Amino acid sequence: MPKVFRCTEDVTRMDECRFVIQTATADEVIEHAKLHGKQAHGMTDEMLTPEVISLWRSRIKDVPTGV
Numbered sequence: 001m002p003k004v005f006r007c008t009e010d011v012t013r014m015d016e017c018r019f020v021i022q023t024a025t026a027d028e029v030i031e032h033a034k035l036h037g038k039q040a041h042g043m044t045d046e047m048l049t050p051e052v053i054s055l056w057r058s059r060i061k062d063v064p065t066g067v
Contacts, residue, residue, distance in 0.1 A: 001062045003025060003061065003062060021036070026060050
């Protein structure tokens with residue numbers, strides 16, 4: 001089932017970022033989210049801790065299909 005992650009809804013809730021990631025797997029979502037975090041929000045590799053990645057992973061949602 002496809003996966004989706006919305007930066008504003010799933011991460012900050014205070015930021016006006018409207019970036020949405022939709023991919024086939026959660027691992028792909030995380031890779032795109034890391035790149036987006038670095039490019040759009042100035043995150044560094046040091047900021048992308050296992051705890052941050054785990055939080056992001058917990059907020060990935062399934063995309064309903066056939067609806």
